[in-house]
Each structure stands twice: as structure tokens, then as C-alpha cells.
Amino acid sequence: MxxxxxxxxxxxxxxxxxxxxxxxxxxxxxxxxxxxxxxxxxxxxxxxxxxxxxxxxxxxxxxxxxxxxxxxxxxxxxxxxxxxxxxxxxxxxxxxxxxxxxxxxxxxxxxxxxxxxxxxxxxxxxxxxxxxxxxxxxxxxxxxxxxxxxxxxxxxxxxxxxxxxxxxxxxxxxxxxxxxxxxxxxxxxxxxxxxxxxxxxxxxxxxxxxxxxxxxxxxxxxxxxxxxxxxxxxxxxxxxxxxxxxxxxxxxxxxxxxxxxxxxxxxxxxxxxxxxxxxxxxxxxxxxxxxxxxxxxxxxxxxxxxxxxxxxxxEQTAEARAQAQGALDVFESLEVRDLYFAYGSRPVFEGFSMDLRRGERLLVTGENGSGKSTLGRLLVKLLIPSGGRIAYNGQSYADLDAQRLRARVLLVPAEPFLIEGAAEENLWDRPAAAARLPEALRGAAVGQDGEGLSSGQKKQLQLARCLATDADVYILDEPFNYVDAAAKEDLWRYILEAFRDKTLVIISHDLFFEKDCTRRIRIDRAQS
Incomplete structure (x- = not known):
């Protein structure tokens, strides 16, 4: 009953x-x-x-x-x-x-x-x-x-x-x-x-x-x-x-x-x-x-x-729901201290630490399988560490509602997820994104799995809808993934212009981004 x-x-x-x-x-x-x-x-x-x-x-x-x-x-x-x-x-x-x-x-x-x-x-x-x-x-x-x-x-x-x-x-x-x-x-x-x-x-x-x-x-x-x-x-x-x-x-x-x-x-x-x-x-x-x-x-x-x-x-454990709480304060700093995380018995991070300050462009590099993408998921609470501490403006992630956090710190996955329909439908009911949509994409038809768009256009569409959330920190996971070499420069210029007043974390094995980043950190396997 x-x-x-x-x-x-x-x-x-x-x-x-x-x-x-x-x-x-x-x-x-x-x-x-x-x-x-x-x-x-x-x-x-x-x-x-x-x-x-x-x-x-x-x-x-x-x-x-x-x-x-x-x-x-x-x-x-x-x-x-x-x-x-x-x-x-x-x-x-x-x-x-x-x-x-x-x-x-x-x-x-x-x-x-x-x-x-x-x-x-x-x-x-x-x-x-x-x-x-x-x-x-x-x-x-x-x-x-x-x-x-x-x-x-x-x-x-x-x-x-x-x-x-x-x-x-x-x-x-x-x-x-x-x-x-x-x-x-x-x-x-x-x-x-x-x-x-x-x-x-x-x-x-x-x-x-x-x-x-x-x-x-x-x-x-x-x-x-x-x-x-x-x-x-x-x-x-x-x-x-x-x-x-x-x-x-x-x-x-x-x-x-x-x-x-x-x-x-x-x-x-x-x-x-x-x-x-x-x-x-x-x-x-x-x-x-x-x-x-x-x-x-x-x-x-x-x-x-x-x-x-x-x-x-x-009855499964769902992410905590926001309960009449206001937005988080504007981003100033993010701290990771002695982070531990593993997939089953395979350790990914063992005592990993890092910092991020407002206005920085941080490049995170490392070989495949080192945990770069995992770090991005941890920073937006898609994954929960088994040890250590992550803090937003000094406040522990353990005390933060995931949805409120993601209004300030947003992860842009490597592969864009697009639905079939017009390009505007893929802005996911975010009117502010329409102004950021490149002219070539306005009114464009999007087929199944993004058919009809180039790899660069798919990424631009993804970035436009993410920018409409007006987060403070954007974590771009492999932003050139599936993007052909000829489109890299144009896409990067688009990113620099669109995200000029944002704090950026670029996750990539490609050192192409280093010239425009504040600093770079490298992640090795099971880094401590």
C-alpha cells in the first residue's frame, strides 16, 4: 500500500x-x-x-x-x-x-x-x-x-x-x-x-x-x-x-x-x-x-x-534538489585538494590538487585515459570523489546543490548532443542563445545525430546554447574533437571572442591552445 x-x-x-x-x-x-x-x-x-x-x-x-x-x-x-x-x-x-x-x-x-x-x-x-x-x-x-x-x-x-x-x-x-x-x-x-x-x-x-x-x-x-x-x-x-x-x-x-x-x-x-x-x-x-x-x-x-x-x-539516490535557495555567489576561486577517485578498482586520482582563479584560462593536458575528462565531470558534480575536497569560493562541494553549482560552473562535453529538427530547437529553449548563433546556422535543418552540419558547426551550436546559461566558468572538454584541421582556427577565434569575459578550463591533449592560456597543468595516470 x-x-x-x-x-x-x-x-x-x-x-x-x-x-x-x-x-x-x-x-x-x-x-x-x-x-x-x-x-x-x-x-x-x-x-x-x-x-x-x-x-x-x-x-x-x-x-x-x-x-x-x-x-x-x-x-x-x-x-x-x-x-x-x-x-x-x-x-x-x-x-x-x-x-x-x-x-x-x-x-x-x-x-x-x-x-x-x-x-x-x-x-x-x-x-x-x-x-x-x-x-x-x-x-x-x-x-x-x-x-x-x-x-x-x-x-x-x-x-x-x-x-x-x-x-x-x-x-x-x-x-x-x-x-x-x-x-x-x-x-x-x-x-x-x-x-x-x-x-x-x-x-x-x-x-x-x-x-x-x-x-x-x-x-x-x-x-x-x-x-x-x-x-x-x-x-x-x-x-x-x-x-x-x-x-x-x-x-x-x-x-x-x-x-x-x-x-x-x-x-x-x-x-x-x-x-x-x-x-x-x-x-x-x-x-x-x-x-x-x-x-x-x-x-x-x-x-x-x-x-x-x-x-x-x-527510491534511487537522486541529486539533491534546490529548495528555495538563491544562486551561488559570483565565481572567485575553485580549489581541489588531495582528490581521490577510482572506477571500480582502477584508481584515476590519488591525492590530486589544483586551483583555478577568476579570469584564468587553464589548459589541462595528459595522455588518453589519464583522467582529464573525469576531472571535468568531478568539477561539475557529475561524479563524486571518494576522498579529498573540492571547494567553490571556499564552500565544499559536499554542501552544494548540483544544479546551483552548474549554473556557475558548466561542462561542455567533447561530443555535441543534438536533436533532430531546426538549429534553433537545439538551443533547448534558451532565447539568449539565438543571438550567439552564427548566421550560417540560423534556420539550418539538423538531421539525426547532427546530420547536415559540419563538425565545426555542431560545436558552434553546442557552444552557443551553453553560453546562453551565462555561467562563470566553462570547462571545454576536447573542443576540437571531430573538428577538421581547416576549421580549428576559425572555431578557436569564435571561442576566444564568445568566452572573452569567462573563466575557461580547456581539457585537451592538443597543445594548440597553450599560446592563449594563462597556464597549463598536466595529468598523468593515477596522479598524486
């Missing part, structure tokens, strides 16, 4: 009147389902008795209930789907927001397939737990209890003979539902693996083709599909065994008993033909209600797999 309120709390607060409407429509629907068979009983009995006046009254009552049933059921489903759509949309929005807040380290712990599965299947699977499953459970249980009470009052012996089938149903459910749950878990796991494989085929498309590795990945695809096929086959088999044998099979047997024993009671003069019909209608409705009650437990056991995955995701 805690998990349900944790996940769907925003939905309850925002749409409580919609939920109240659905609850009232459900009460109306169940009330009509309880009263309708009684009008049919009355109609049949007055016909059998030859009561013309009673027949007219019974017909009018049956028609009134039948007519009322249609709009009540219609609007109940309309409100149900509207509410469910809102619940699912809010949960998907929360997942995407949490993805943006999640620390880079935590984000990379799972593959893409895991997050695709969360947004699509897990939200859909767990959705009914927001309100529909609980309201249906209570409604079905209440309706079944009311019907059983009426049946016992009318003919307790026939009622008990019919009700004896329910323990058999409960026993079958207890045995089958855990198996269906395990089969559902296996299907989810197989689908997640297939999502990841699809991402591999897309992301690695160039190298797979250029190195002739299609056969290897074809076998991986076959293995993934085979696993999903087997898991789905088992799930379908168990689900059908439960639904067709345990549910429908027992219902048909019990329904036949109703007419057989009921007919005998009519011959004995204990009950009327209308009462037998009422018992048959009530039993069918009760069975559906009790099936819904048992289905709730089955569905919950299956859906709690997805509910648990969603809950575990939301």
Missing part, C-alpha cells in the same frame, strides 16, 4: 474529484446489477401467475432499470479511462523527471532496455493499482455479499449447494496464481533483454557492419527472441489453464447445478420459476464478482513486480 501511495500520490491530489465521480458511478453500477435480476424474477412470476396489472408494472420497472444501466455503464468507463490515462501520464512524467535528476553514476548502472521497460510496460502493468483494482475489489466483494444474502434468505439450501463450488475456485487460484506471477516476471526480464539488444543493434550499427559482425549479432538476436518466445509460451499456457479450466470450467459446472437443483425445488413447490432464474442470474453475476475478487489477488501478485520496479527506481 505504501508503494501505491508513493507512486500515485500526485495523481490522487490532482484528480480527487475525478476519482470521486468514478466511485459514485461504480456504486450506481453495482446497485443496478443487484436490482435488475429481482425485476426479472418479478416479471417471470407475474407472467406465470397471469397477473396482467403486475406484469405492466414489472415491465416498466425492468425497462427503467435497463435504460438507466446503459448511461451509468457508459460514463463509468469514460471516467475510468480518463482517470487511468491521467494516472499513467503523471507516472511517466515522474519517471522522465527522475531520469533527469538521477546522478550520472546511478543512471549508468542500468541499461537502456531497463528504462524503456519502466516507461512502457511497467507503467501500463501497474496502472490498475492506482484506483481501478482497489475500487473494483471492494465493489465486487460488496455485490457478491449482498447477492448471497438475498439468495440465502430466499432458499438457503439451494444457495449452499451452489456456494460449495467457491472453495474449489479459491484452492485452484492459490495453486495457479504464484506460477502465473513467476511466468510474468520471466516475460518482463526477456523483454528487457530484447530492448537492450535492439539498442545494441542500433547504436553499434556502423561497427557491426564495417567489421562483418552481423552473424554474431544475428545469433544474439535469435537467442533473445528464443528466450522471449519460451517465456511467453509458458505464461500463456499457465494463464489459459487458470482462466479456462479453473474459472470458466467451474462456473459452467456450477451454473448447470443451479438449473438442475433449482428445477427440482420448483417441482417440490419450494420456489418459483422466477426464483430459479434469479438464482441463475445472481450466480453468474456473483461468479463474475468473486472472480474479480480472486483476480485482484492474481493481478496484484503479477502487477507488484512492475510496481516494485517503479518504486525501486523512484
Amino acid at each position: 505504501r508503494r501505491i501511495f508513493q507512486i500515485y500520490g500526485p495523481f490522487y491530489r490532482r484528480h480527487r474529484w475525478l476519482l470521486l465521480g468514478y466511485l459514485l458511478l461504480t456504486v450506481a453500477h453495482k446497485s443496478l446489477a443487484y436490482l435488475s435480476p429481482q425485476t426479472i424474477q418479478r416479471l417471470i412470476d407475474v407472467c406465470a401467475a397471469g397477473d396482467a396489472a403486475g406484469f405492466r408494472t414489472a415491465v416498466l420497472l425492468a425497462l427503467a432499470l435497463g435504460v438507466a444501466f446503459v448511461p451509468v455503464l457508459f460514463f463509468r468507463y469514460v471516467v475510468q479511462y480518463a482517470a487511468q490515462n491521467r494516472a499513467d501520464t503523471l507516472e511517466r512524467e515522474q519517471i522522465l523527471q527522475d531520469l533527469l535528476r538521477l546522478s550520472l553514476t546511478d543512471l549508468k548502472k542500468k541499461n537502456l532496455g531497463h528504462y524503456v521497460q519502466l516507461v512502457s510496460r511497467d507503467v501500463e502493468k501497474a496502472g490498475g493499482l492506482a484506483f481501478y483494482d482497489g475500487i473494483s475489489f471492494v465493489g465486487n466483494l460488496t455485490l457478491a455479499a449482498c447477492m448471497l444474502g438475498y439468495m440465502l434468505k430466499t432458499d438457503w439450501l439451494l444457495s449452499l449447494l451452489i456456494v460449495v463450488t467457491y472453495p474449489l475456485f479459491a484452492l485452484a487460484t492459490k495453486r495457479m496464481v504464484p506460477r502465473v506471477e513467476r511466468a510474468e516476471e520471466a516475460v518482463i526480464e526477456a523483454e528487457e533483454k530484447l530492448n537492450t539488444l535492439t539498442d545494441e543493434l542500433y547504436t553499434g550499427g556502423e561497427e557491426i557492419r564495417s567489421t562483418g559482425a552481423q552473424a554474431f549479432f544475428s545469433e544474439r538476436a535469435k537467442a533473445g527472441l528464443s528466450g522471449l518466445f519460451r517465456a511467453t509460451e509458458r505464461h500463456n499456457w499457465l494463464d489459459n489453464c487458470y482462466d479456462l479450466l479453473c474459472v470458466n470450467g467451474l462456473m459452467n459446472i456450477a451454473n448447470t447445478l443451479t438449473f438442475c437443483i433449482g428445477g427440482l425445488r420448483v417441482l417440490q413447490g419450494v420456489i418459483s420459476i422466477g426464483t430459479v432464474t434469479l438464482f441463475a442470474l445472481y450466480f453468474s453475476s456473483m461468479w463474475g464478482s468473486l472472480e474479480g475478487v480472486m483476480e485482484f489477488f492474481k493481478a496484484y501478485r503479477v502487477k507488484r513486480v512492475s510496481l516494485g520496479r517503479l518504486s525501486a527506481f523512484h
Whole structure:
């Protein structure tokens, strides 16, 4: 229950009147389902008795209930789907927001397939737990209890003979539902693996083709599909065994008993033909209600797999959110003292120290794999050191909100991330960036992965949107990465002009920048 309120709390607060409407429509629907068979009983009995006046009254009552049933059921489903759509949309929005807040380290712990599965299947699977499953459970249980009470009052012996089938149903459910749950878990796991494989085929498309590795990945695809096929086959088999044998099979047997024993009671003069019909209608409705009650437990056991995955995701350590705090003071200094950081068992920094002052242009060089890019990520809290201290204007990074820090200290990654659309769309809703956009890029179309732009234009577009944040310190990671030699000078002049009043940290193996930098530091492997 805690998990349900944790996940769907925003939905309850925002749409409580919609939920109240659905609850009232459900009460109306169940009330009509309880009263309708009684009008049919009355109609049949007055016909059998030859009561013309009673027949007219019974017909009018049956028609009134039948007519009322249609709009009540219609609007109940309309409100149900509207509410469910809102619940699912809010949960998907929360997942995407949490993805943006999640620390880079935590984000990379799972593959893409895991997050695709969360947004699509897990939200859909767990959705009914927001309100529909609980309201249906209570409604079905209440309706079944009311019907059983009426049946016992009318003919307790026939009622008990019919009700004896329910323990058999409960026993079958207890045995089958855990198996269906395990089969559902296996299907989810197989689908997640297939999502990841699809991402591999897309992301690695160039190298797979250029190195002739299609056969290897074809076998991986076959293995993934085979696993999903087997898991789905088992799930379908168990689900059908439960639904067709345990549910429908027992219902048909019990329904036949109703007419057989009921007919005998009519011959004995204990009950009327209308009462037998009422018992048959009530039993069918009760069975559906009790099936819904048992289905709730089955569905919950299956859906709690997805509910648990969603809950575990939301409970992951997210970056601290700013809470009504103002911006950091204008940058004056940044200090790194005795920094320790490692990727697993591989140390990157062991006691590393450095300083940065306002207005400096610092060039950070070093061989590949020495930790230059890692330093950039540490300076903007994308990564957290295992030891040492980083301070902004003397204030420890441990006490700073990551988003507030990045408003002052910003990292420009080596490879620009561009979305498909116009160049202006890649400014990411930063109007100030439009003025910094080179004339040649204005109105330019950007294809997938930046197709249609040169490497230099991609970098200019990236720099323009970063400048619009008006940070104090810009860390440029390999600014000439993927930029051809002919465009280097023009791009560097653009950077010097655009960032003339900013503090710069240039991370590069290229000494080209040294002539325009205040000083240079070199990082060696596992530097101390």
C-alpha cells in the first residue's frame, strides 16, 4: 500500500474529484446489477401467475432499470479511462523527471532496455493499482455479499449447494496464481533483454557492419527472441489453464447445478420459476464478482513486480534538489585538494590538487585515459570523489546543490548532443542563445545525430546554447574533437571572442591552445 501511495500520490491530489465521480458511478453500477435480476424474477412470476396489472408494472420497472444501466455503464468507463490515462501520464512524467535528476553514476548502472521497460510496460502493468483494482475489489466483494444474502434468505439450501463450488475456485487460484506471477516476471526480464539488444543493434550499427559482425549479432538476436518466445509460451499456457479450466470450467459446472437443483425445488413447490432464474442470474453475476475478487489477488501478485520496479527506481539516490535557495555567489576561486577517485578498482586520482582563479584560462593536458575528462565531470558534480575536497569560493562541494553549482560552473562535453529538427530547437529553449548563433546556422535543418552540419558547426551550436546559461566558468572538454584541421582556427577565434569575459578550463591533449592560456597543468595516470 505504501508503494501505491508513493507512486500515485500526485495523481490522487490532482484528480480527487475525478476519482470521486468514478466511485459514485461504480456504486450506481453495482446497485443496478443487484436490482435488475429481482425485476426479472418479478416479471417471470407475474407472467406465470397471469397477473396482467403486475406484469405492466414489472415491465416498466425492468425497462427503467435497463435504460438507466446503459448511461451509468457508459460514463463509468469514460471516467475510468480518463482517470487511468491521467494516472499513467503523471507516472511517466515522474519517471522522465527522475531520469533527469538521477546522478550520472546511478543512471549508468542500468541499461537502456531497463528504462524503456519502466516507461512502457511497467507503467501500463501497474496502472490498475492506482484506483481501478482497489475500487473494483471492494465493489465486487460488496455485490457478491449482498447477492448471497438475498439468495440465502430466499432458499438457503439451494444457495449452499451452489456456494460449495467457491472453495474449489479459491484452492485452484492459490495453486495457479504464484506460477502465473513467476511466468510474468520471466516475460518482463526477456523483454528487457530484447530492448537492450535492439539498442545494441542500433547504436553499434556502423561497427557491426564495417567489421562483418552481423552473424554474431544475428545469433544474439535469435537467442533473445528464443528466450522471449519460451517465456511467453509458458505464461500463456499457465494463464489459459487458470482462466479456462479453473474459472470458466467451474462456473459452467456450477451454473448447470443451479438449473438442475433449482428445477427440482420448483417441482417440490419450494420456489418459483422466477426464483430459479434469479438464482441463475445472481450466480453468474456473483461468479463474475468473486472472480474479480480472486483476480485482484492474481493481478496484484503479477502487477507488484512492475510496481516494485517503479518504486525501486523512484527510491534511487537522486541529486539533491534546490529548495528555495538563491544562486551561488559570483565565481572567485575553485580549489581541489588531495582528490581521490577510482572506477571500480582502477584508481584515476590519488591525492590530486589544483586551483583555478577568476579570469584564468587553464589548459589541462595528459595522455588518453589519464583522467582529464573525469576531472571535468568531478568539477561539475557529475561524479563524486571518494576522498579529498573540492571547494567553490571556499564552500565544499559536499554542501552544494548540483544544479546551483552548474549554473556557475558548466561542462561542455567533447561530443555535441543534438536533436533532430531546426538549429534553433537545439538551443533547448534558451532565447539568449539565438543571438550567439552564427548566421550560417540560423534556420539550418539538423538531421539525426547532427546530420547536415559540419563538425565545426555542431560545436558552434553546442557552444552557443551553453553560453546562453551565462555561467562563470566553462570547462571545454576536447573542443576540437571531430573538428577538421581547416576549421580549428576559425572555431578557436569564435571561442576566444564568445568566452572573452569567462573563466575557461580547456581539457585537451592538443597543445594548440597553450599560446592563449594563462597556464597549463598536466595529468598523468593515477596522479598524486
